[in-house]
Amino acid sequence: MENTTLLNSKNIRLLVMLLLASATIALLVYANATYRMSRNQFGPITINVQGEGEVLAKPDIGSFSFSVRAEGKDAAEAQEKSAETNNAIIAYLQEQGVEDKDIKTQYYNLNPKYRYEERVCPFGSYCPPSEPIIDGYEVSQNVTVKVRDLDKSGDLITGVGEKGASDISGLSFTIDDTDALEAQAREMAIADAKEKAKKLAKDLDSRLVKMISFYEEQGGYPMPYGYGGAMMDKAVAMESAPVSPELPTGENTIRKVVNVTYEIR
Numbered sequence: 001m002e003n004t005t006l007l008n009s010k011n012i013r014l015l016v017m018l019l020l021a022s023a024t025i026a027l028l029v030y031a032n033a034t035y036r037m038s039r040n041q042f043g044p045i046t047i048n049v050q051g052e053g054e055v056l057a058k059p060d061i062g063s064f065s066f067s068v069r070a071e072g073k074d075a076a077e078a079q080e081k082s083a084e085t086n087n088a089i090i091a092y093l094q095e096q097g098v099e100d101k102d103i104k105t106q107y108y109n110l111n112p113k114y115r116y117e118e119r120v121c122p123f124g125s126y127c128p129p130s131e132p133i134i135d136g137y138e139v140s141q142n143v144t145v146k147v148r149d150l151d152k153s154g155d156l157i158t159g160v161g162e163k164g165a166s167d168i169s170g171l172s173f174t175i176d177d178t179d180a181l182e183a184q185a186r187e188m189a190i191a192d193a194k195e196k197a198k199k200l201a202k203d204l205d206s207r208l209v210k211m212i213s214f215y216e217e218q219g220g221y222p223m224p225y226g227y228g229g230a231m232m233d234k235a236v237a238m239e240s241a242p243v244s245p246e247l248p249t250g251e252n253t254i255r256k257v258v259n260v261t262y263e264i265r
Helices: 002-044 073-096 150-162 179-203
Strands: 046-057 062-073 103-116 133-148 166-174 208-214 252-264
Touching: 046 073, 046 179, 062 150, 073 103, 073 133, 073 150, 133 150, 150 166, 179 208, 179 252
Parallel strands: none
Antiparallel strands: 046 252, 062 133, 062 166, 103 133, 208 252
């Protein structure tokens, strides 16, 4: 009798343990299902960080622009005068080692010039406006020059002015091939974003799970930290002593900004 009672007691305890284990498993399954439903409904918990990277580099190329203007009593005369001046400038640039591919016409305009004849009208009466009359033609041509030998920048500006160019302006120094520098700045920006994400996750008592999205802001063009500039007209360029200006190039900065989203738990 005692053995039977003891056996029943053991069976009851075993049954209770099985019931508790089953309840625990069911609770875990329910919690996991609830978590999955919550994730499906609300999505994962994420953080977004921004990383920046900058690379400084010395410019290896310069560029400037100039204009050639000419007038004539007819279109042919205006074009001929303009061509003479422009050809002389281009020949000079070529003599100085500037290649044809680095000389580019930005625009070429041929426009008529107008004048208005005065009319004598009786006092107090309506006087209609006179008709415009073509009074010659004007040619305006703008050319940009890429300078690969930066030591010649000042001499070239002075030289084109002496050859008849006007509105010489916009000398800027840039980097011809920025691909490698942009890649380096991008790597620095991504590393910066990762460090910021790790720090933020730690502050939130969480851990990084995986990257959800990546976006790189556009417009990371070379920006000058220091550069030379020139803006002069024909009169200034042709002053008595043709002294070439000193044009420091300084440094340019290549900047990249990335936005990265991470899932955390």
